[in-house]
Amino acid sequence: MPYTFFTVGKDSSVTVGNTSTLVLAANQDRVFARLTNDSDEVIYLKFGNPAVMNEGIRLEKATDPNNFLEINSINLYTGSIYAICTSGSKKLLVSENAPSASISSSSSSSSSSSCSSSSSSSSSSSMSSSCSSSSSCSSSCSSSCSSSCSSSCSSSCSSSSSCSSSSSCSSSCSSSSSCSSSCSSSSSSSGSCPCGTLEEANTGAKAPTSEGVIWNNWYQAENVYVDDESYAWATKGDAQDYGTFNFGVSGSARIKGIVVSVKGYRVQAGDSTMAIQLSWNGGTNKTTAKNVTISGGGVQATHTVGGEWDNWGHIWSDSELSNANFWAGFTADGNEGDDYRINYITITVYYQYCSSSSSSSCSSSFSSSCSSSSSSSSSSSESNSSYSSSSSSSSTV
Numbered sequence: 001m002p003y004t005f006f007t008v009g010k011d012s013s014v015t016v017g018n019t020s021t022l023v024l025a026a027n028q029d030r031v032f033a034r035l036t037n038d039s040d041e042v043i044y045l046k047f048g049n050p051a052v053m054n055e056g057i058r059l060e061k062a063t064d065p066n067n068f069l070e071i072n073s074i075n076l077y078t079g080s081i082y083a084i085c086t087s088g089s090k091k092l093l094v095s096e097n098a099p100s101a102s103i104s105s106s107s108s109s110s111s112s113s114s115c116s117s118s119s120s121s122s123s124s125s126s127m128s129s130s131c132s133s134s135s136s137c138s139s140s141c142s143s144s145c146s147s148s149c150s151s152s153c154s155s156s157c158s159s160s161s162s163c164s165s166s167s168s169c170s171s172s173c174s175s176s177s178s179c180s181s182s183c184s185s186s187s188s189s190s191g192s193c194p195c196g197t198l199e200e201a202n203t204g205a206k207a208p209t210s211e212g213v214i215w216n217n218w219y220q221a222e223n224v225y226v227d228d229e230s231y232a233w234a235t236k237g238d239a240q241d242y243g244t245f246n247f248g249v250s251g252s253a254r255i256k257g258i259v260v261s262v263k264g265y266r267v268q269a270g271d272s273t274m275a276i277q278l279s280w281n282g283g284t285n286k287t288t289a290k291n292v293t294i295s296g297g298g299v300q301a302t303h304t305v306g307g308e309w310d311n312w313g314h315i316w317s318d319s320e321l322s323n324a325n326f327w328a329g330f331t332a333d334g335n336e337g338d339d340y341r342i343n344y345i346t347i348t349v350y351y352q353y354c355s356s357s358s359s360s361s362c363s364s365s366f367s368s369s370c371s372s373s374s375s376s377s378s379s380s381s382e383s384n385s386s387y388s389s390s391s392s393s394s395s396t397v
Contacts, residue, residue: 011095016043018088020050024081029098035081036068037061039090043083045069047309051084057310058288059092066288066313074254075315196354202308203249205261205346208242208328214283215239215329224345227263231341239331241283244323245347253351255316259306260328264342266296272334276305278312279327280320286329287312294340308350321349 014023016039023045024033037043037059046056060066071077083092211221218240219233234240249255258278266272273291290312295301306312320326328347332340 011093013038014083014092014094016083016085016088016090016092018085020046020052020082020084022080023083023092024094024096026078026080027096027098028078030071030076030078030096031073032095032097033071034068034093034095035059035083036093036095037090038067038093039085041085041087041090043085043090043092046082046084047077048079049082051082053084053086056307057313070315072315074317075256075311076254077309199353199355201253201351201353203247203349203351205348206245206247207344207346208245210244211240211242213241213243213327215241215331218342224342227344229343231264231343234332234340234342236332236334236336236338239329241327241329242345243282243327245326245328246323247321247326247347247349249318249321249349249351250353251318253318253353255311255318255321256350256352257306257308257310258312258316258350259304259308259310259348260290260292261302261304261344261346261348262292262294262330262342263300263302263344264294264340265298265300266294266334267298267339267341268296268335268337270296272296272338272340274340275331275333277329277331278314279325279329280314280316281325281327283327283329286327287314289331291333294334300341300343302344 014021016023023035035045040061040063042061043059044051044053044056045059046052057069059069207225209225217234217238220230221232221240221242223230223232224242232240260276260278262274262276272294274294275289275291277286277289279286290305292305293303295303328345330342330345332338334340
């Protein structure tokens with residue numbers, strides 16, 4: 001069985017110009033990357049397209065804690081990344097990890113993407129071994145089998161030259177039983193599904209249905225729930241929050257980006273802006289504010305901020321998008337005496353998920369989700385390194 005090891009120390013320093021600069025080439029084997037602004041001015045990143053000032057992902061200057069972006073198994077992106085800054089000649093530190101060569105273990109195992117019946121006895125083995133000085137790893141296996149046998153393993157060998165599975169099993173399975181191996185699969189960290197197909201999806205534009213948990217300063221704030229001729233009223237500095245968007249994102253989803261849409265106008269002539277912040281814990285912690293345009297002169301228009309690949313500087317989980325946790329705050333900018341009329345607010349969440357293949361009995365998940373059959377043998381898989389997600393970058397549109 002091949003065991004995958006990962007390179008470390010693929011670190012470099014890239015000089016970012018005042019025109020779009022390629023800072024990280026596309027790499028389908030990427031499992032982790034970190035881009036850190038080591039300069040005295042803001043750097044903007046763009047995924048897959050040339051970077052543009054004041055668009056995409058914003059990395060604050062080196063003295064700010066929001067000066068880096070981390071890409072890992074939760075928000076994995078394997079395409080090219082571009083950067084730009086105002087004056088040019090600014091340093092961006094880039095680290096990237098990808099799988100290196102594999103070493104085959106001495107154990108003999110076979111697996112397939114779908115479960116097949118086995119008339120011979122199969123094993124249910126649970127293996128958790130950490131080897132520092134030994135030359136091999138072995139597992140002891142005991143099982144009671146009725147209709148299926150499952151093998152799960154998590155092995156870590158640092159200095160051993162090989163890892164073999166030595167199992168002594170006592171189990172009897174009928175010909176209708178199948179053996180499934182639950183593994184922490186490397187494919188879940190490479191932008192593909194361990195089983196099934198990677199699908200793109202979004203929630204559609206969702207309007208709020210509640211308001212005023214922390215900020216409640218707009219007049220008739222509930223009028224933004226429906227796109228009609230009723231308006232919420234606000235003046236400069238007035239802040240209002242909204243919640244209960246009913247996104248309905250499944251637990252196996254990987255969140256890509258969030259788009260906020262605001263329909264309304266400024267009574268006075270000239271366009272202005274409104275600051276928007278998002279929260280994953282009911283408003284306790286918030287993203288860095290993004291500014292959305294509000295058209296002036298009493299002319300109603302719809303403007304958006306964010307993007308399909310813009311996570312607002314936070315690695316989102318599905319639970320953080322629940323009605324209990326997700327929160328959006330809006331603060332009117334402009335000049336003293338400015339009047340705003342806001343008609344309609346919506347938020348769209350973009351995400352990916354794994355759809356199960358009909359030919360395989362798989363649990364479709366990015367975290368740990370491979371169900372494969374083994375024929376009269378114990379199948380083991382080396383787990384990939386798990387990286388913590390702590391990106392705090394933000395973008396301004």
